[in-house]
Amino acid sequence: MKMDASSFARLLPAIIAMGVIILASNILVQYPVQAMIGSFNVADWVTYGAVTYPIAFLVTDTTNRLLGAAAARRVILVGFCFGVLLSLILADMRIALASGSAFLVAQMLDVFVFDKLRQGTWWKAPFLSTLVGSALDTALFFSIAFMGTGLPWQTWALGDFVIKVAMATLLLPVFRALMTLLPAPAEKGGMAV
Template identity: 60%
Template sequence: MMTVLDRRLIPSIAAMAAIVVASNILVQYPFEPFGLAEVLTWGAFTYPFAFLVTDLTNRWFGPARTRLVVYVGFALAVLLSLALADPRIAVASGTAFLAAQLLDVTLFNRLRAGSWWRAPLVSSSVGSAVDTALFFSIAFAGTGLPWDTWALGDFAVKMAIAVLSLLPYAQLMNRVKPYGAARAT
């Protein structure tokens, strides 16, 4: 039986909260290089790594502990974001994060027995689509900002990072026996 908070989850929780808070701050700044201010924000480059954290945690500790990471990371990130980012962004982020990450956990767990790359790629892709749609429509709709093009640019970056994240996922997944394998807890 799992304790209330397994200390092995603390790095995942800390990484999750740091990624979300950084993304909530960075999403407020358009990505100006190469004339892409109408298409991207800086947050597009940080948030996709939350899916890598979720998928690795799910692989190593299983869905129940990963959901705990999502809930605790969500609470910390929303509290910190309320202090460090616009409140509308904090609410949008919390809503999108919770829906997308819990969906990611469920999809990853259902697909985990297949090819090593399928579970992280599919779960991150579907989770990213849900996250992008919810976040940008809640955070920026009605503001006059180019939120629809930011959402499309953000989603394109999330997909690129989902594919690139397969490299560290492949390297890290073999360092710890996966959930369900014979091991002492």
């Protein structure tokens, strides 16, 4: 995918956001949320990465809506390289590799599903594409990153997915607000909501 300077400049905020989200999530996934709700130990179910990672889907879906699927794929690919490079330097190698694999597959699926649903009701494309992408991302990431480690990765995966669904729901008004604040340029095939 060839990108001229003008296109790169337009996508740079999304690319930087994607890289930072990947890095933060790769570091934060190593830290369980230390809280008790009655006798329920949250640390057995949720890591801090579950809260930050869903923002990557918001970045992808916003780019897709405003600039089209091709631009969203560019943000994913460049953000992936940026995020994985930083993660290889600053996070655990196994987590960086698991994250990169899961991220790339899940985000590309998100773009595909979003693009198929883009003409429907404003919330369906971002919510359903995030739901499908999050399910695949969770399954791939946790099995690659933590299988055989003795850590409670299955419950972390389940807790992570529940948090991703909750975050997808909470981020819908943010997506809607961004569509109002950042109208799509007509020449790029984006669609204002």
